[in-house]
Amino acid sequence: MTRSIEEENPMASTPKFAHVVLQTSRLEQMRDWYCTVLDAHVVYEGHGLCFITFDDEHHRVALLGAPVELEPRNPGAAGMHHTAYTFDTLEDLLDRYDMLKAKGIEPKVPIQHGVTTSLYYQDPDGNFVELQIDNFATPDEATGYMHGPEYGNNPVGVSFVPELMREALAAGVPASQITTHTWALETSPNLPDPMVALTS
16 A cells, blocks of 8 residues: 555645636636636636635635637546535535526536535536535545445446435435435436536
């Protein structure tokens, strides 16, 4: 087993993720989309740059305006697939889903990964953005699930219908039951393979 930097050198510091920068020729559209989806605000905009945040960090998403027209995201090209943002509870995630749907923004595919419950959106340039919750209370529990048979057999997961999830939650079904492969397959057994949506 590979040893971590901390194990090799107990004095080593651990970096934390700070922000993502996206190059775009649709700066205004991208700015408005990310501010809406993340309920974020602009910290600074000018000189072809825009810095956006939604928490106590000075910026989490930056947009770099290109001076030429850029190609939209090409599913056949190498590169980053998506960025992901976590909510505290299933209700919080569904509230954001409802808010975005009312504004005409809907996920390309909802996926029950087992380890997370996730909604995948695409920004105006075609980049994927995942809104999610963790399905386990601790990282150790999540890691244990990822080493188990269900995840080993299907690490991508299965699609689900968010409205049915909202109905089940309102009916008093525990979130721990709703956020499973079993529930998704029982309530929505004939949905397409989510990997098709993630790779197109």
